[in-house]
Amino acid sequence: MGFLPFTTKARETEATSEQSSDRLSVIDDGNLQFTAGGGANSSKLTYQEASGAPIEAKSPLGYSVGAVTVIFLNLSMMIGTGVFSTPSAVLEGAGSVGLSLFYWVIGFFMAWSMLSVYLEYVSYFPSRSGSEVVYLEQAYPRPKYFFPTVFAMQTVLFSFSSSNAVVLAEYLFKLADAETTAWKEKGVAVAVYTVAALLLSFNTKWSLWLANAIGIVKLVTLIFIGITGLVVLGGHTPVADPLVNFHDAFSGTSGATVYGATNALVKVMFSYAGYSNACNVANEVTNPVKTLRWSAPAALFLTAVLYILVNIAYFSAASKEEILNSSVTAASLFFEKVFGTSGASRALNFLICLSAFGNLLAVLIGQSRMLRECGRQGVLPFTEFWTSTRPFGTPLGPYFLKWSLTVIMILAPPAGDAFNFIVDLSIYPSNAFNFLLAVGILITRHRRKRLNFPSSGYRAWTVSVCFAILSSLYMLVAPWYPPSTGADGGDVSFCIAACGAYYYLWIKILPRLGKYELRQTIITVGGDATAHKLVRVPVSQVEEWDREHDATGRARRRNVIQEEVLTKSDLSA
Numbered sequence: 032m033g034f035l036p037f038t039t040k041a042r043e044t045e046a047t048s049e050q051s052s053d054r055l056s057v058i059d060d061g062n063l064q065f066t067a068g069g070g071a072n073s074s075k076l077t078y079q080e081a082s083g084a085p086i087e088a089k090s091p092l093g094y095s096v097g098a099v100t101v102i103f104l105n106l107s108m109m110i111g112t113g114v115f116s117t118p119s120a121v122l123e124g125a126g127s128v129g130l131s132l133f134y135w136v137i138g139f140f141m142a143w144s145m146l147s148v149y150l151e152y153v154s155y156f157p158s159r160s161g162s163e164v165v166y167l168e169q170a171y172p173r174p175k176y177f178f179p180t181v182f183a184m185q186t187v188l189f190s191f192s193s194s195n196a197v198v199l200a201e202y203l204f205k206l207a208d209a210e211t212t213a214w215k216e217k218g219v220a221v222a223v224y225t226v227a228a229l230l231l232s233f234n235t236k237w238s239l240w241l242a243n244a245i246g247i248v249k250l251v252t253l254i255f256i257g258i259t260g261l262v263v264l265g266g267h268t269p270v271a272d273p274l275v276n277f278h279d280a281f282s283g284t285s286g287a288t289v290y291g292a293t294n295a296l297v298k299v300m301f302s303y304a305g306y307s308n309a310c311n312v313a314n315e316v317t318n319p320v321k322t323l324r325w326s327a328p329a330a331l332f333l334t335a336v337l338y339i340l341v342n343i344a345y346f347s348a349a350s351k352e353e354i355l356n357s358s359v360t361a362a363s364l365f366f367e368k369v370f371g372t373s374g375a376s377r378a379l380n381f382l383i384c385l386s387a388f389g390n391l392l393a394v395l396i397g398q399s400r401m402l403r404e405c406g407r408q409g410v411l412p413f414t415e416f417w418t419s420t421r422p423f424g425t426p427l428g429p430y431f432l433k434w435s436l437t438v439i440m441i442l443a444p445p446a447g448d449a450f451n452f453i454v455d456l457s458i459y460p461s462n463a464f465n466f467l468l469a470v471g472i473l474i475t476r477h478r479r480k481r482l483n484f485p486s487s488g489y490r491a492w493t494v495s496v497c498f499a500i501l502s503s504l505y506m507l508v509a510p511w512y513p514p515s516t517g518a519d520g521g522d523v524s525f526c527i528a529a530c531g532a533y534y535y536l537w538i539k540i541l542p543r544l545g546k547y548e549l550r551q552t553i554i555t556v557g558g559d560a561t562a563h564k565l566v567r568v569p570v571s572q573v574e575e576w577d578r579e580h581d582a583t584g585r586a587r588r589r590n591v592i593q594e595e596v597l598t599k600s601d602l603s604a
Contacts, residue, residue: 060478060482064081065078065079066079068086068158069086069158070089070090070314071094072090072316073317075157077156077159078479079159081583082176083165083168084407085407088158090559091560092235092312092424092426096312097322103247104308104312104393105305105330105393106333106334107390108397109304110390111195112195114253114302114337115362116360116362119355120298121298121299123291124291128276128277132342135335136335138303139332143495147491147495148495151490152165152310154490156313158313160311160312161403161404162310162313164404166471167471170470170471171467178467180410180534181533183411185527188530190398196391199220199223200217202380202383203219205380224391231396234424245385245386248385248386248389250333252382256362260365261340263347264343264347269369270348276350303331305397306334308393308397309323311400312397320489341362345361345364345365348364349364395433398429399429403426406428407563408562409551414556418560419556419557465506469496547568548568549567550566550576553583
């Protein structure tokens with residue numbers, strides 16, 4: 032079966048991706064209408080609910096993403112600065128070395144099961160980029176535009192990478208051995224993020240190659256640390272007792288609190304975040320189902336192995352107490368213990384800086400496609416701003432938004448707890464959406480079976496999907512367990528609720544007050560870029576509009592049978 036995460040191999044079926052511009056098949060399912068369309072990147076048709084963003088037959092961003100790029104897009108987003116600093120926080124929450132290592136294994140299985148869900152979605156929608164944007168849109172098409180609107184608002188509001196940029200700035204000052212202040216760090220953070228955005232803005236192909244090159248350096252760095260750790264365990268370094276943490280590895284586990292253990296698992300999962308990043312560029316991958324089904328799991332498996340080896344290396348060089356009480360990161364302590372302080376610390380800081388910069392690039396690439404797909408759904412104003420890829424064949428609008436919000440979030444909030452709170456805001460909604468996606472795959476399966484859609488070529492194990500549902504639910508609920516100092520939650524839920532309130536105001540209340548209804552139409556934004564745009568149709572003209580437009584929003588042409596309405600029985604015939 033190859034390298035498949037909890038999957039059974041479904042029957043491969045081939046379908047032509049060619050579709051007449053004058054004849055569109057619409058599968059009517061009562062309240063829902065489905066269309067079948069193809070993209071140049073896949074021989075399989077994409078069956079989707081008609082309210083979803085139109086399929087771009089030819090990707091305006093090109094087809095520069097191959098298996099190697101898939102691996103490094105995911106690996107670079109997962110490996111940022113967390114693996115160098117998070118292990119001490121995980122150890123503190125777990126209470127023991129043994130349990131903290133076990134958490135990294137648990138995190139791997141949680142990420143692996145969720146990845147299988149993403150890959151099944153990719154097989155259903157091979158010619159749509161944007162991952163969660165598309166999958167929520169199609170798993171929950173009713174209420175109409177609800178999930179696209181809520182997810183788009185959440186994505187735009189939290190579309191910043193300020194924490195990673197500030198951490199990178201901090202390490203740059205350490206690398207230069209220069210004195211710093213909060214505002215100096217903010218200034219450098221703005222500068223490095225500006226450089227990252229500019230590097231990606233002018234050419235998609237070369238920007239992907241740059242991200243791959245930095246990803247290779249990250250991979251080599253972690254392999255080096257892992258191998259060095261094994262050498263330390265063999266007793267070939269100045270470390271006096273490399274096995275001190277492994278004599279009674281689970282000592283201290285009983286003292287861990289529920290809150291501490293949960294917080295440790297949250298930090299582990301944060302380090303694995305990015306395992307599905309390549310799904311954001313699915314329409315830029317030739318034959319995405321075949322390519323992603325092995326390359327995406329390979330990236331996750333490789334990252335997990337390296338994470339565990341790196342943690343073992345840290346624990347072999349320093350005692351548990353030294354790691355918990357040290358004023359430097361676990362990685363810095365490891366380098367000091369093994370190589371001494373001369374030069375080793377500077378080398379480590381350089382590698383961390385490069386790793387953090389690569390993470391900025393990978394996040395920018397993935398989230399720019401997500402933002403572009405949000406714009407293509409038509410639920411955001413200024414559709415052309417989000418959708419256009421002119422003049423360089425890159426998503427300049429999403430890049431500019433991410434740069435603007437990141438700069439604001441670097442300069443505006445103070446350092447410390449307020450800054451960390453903002454970071455937490457961006458983490459919690461992802462757990463909610465993961466839960467909805469895992470449940471949604473079961474709904475999508477049932478719907479496709481009822482409509483007799485052909486096999487997609489990939490199907491995750493049901494037990495894997497159930498594990499993804501339960502683990503996502505745990506990550507959604509557990510952080511609300513109060514620490515000994517008392518609960519302080521609620522602000523994140525308010526933000527999500529605000530997005531829902533915006534939907535009802537824009538989609539329900541304002542049209543009722545203004546005596547109009549919203550209808551979608553398809554627009555072309557230069558070249559091959561297409562998108563939906565929601566337009567206001569007066570109530571008195573709605574019936575006429577519906578007669579003159581098909582389910583996707585295309586205007587029917589006179590004397591041409593443009594829309595063929597099919598039923599479920601037609602599909603099975």
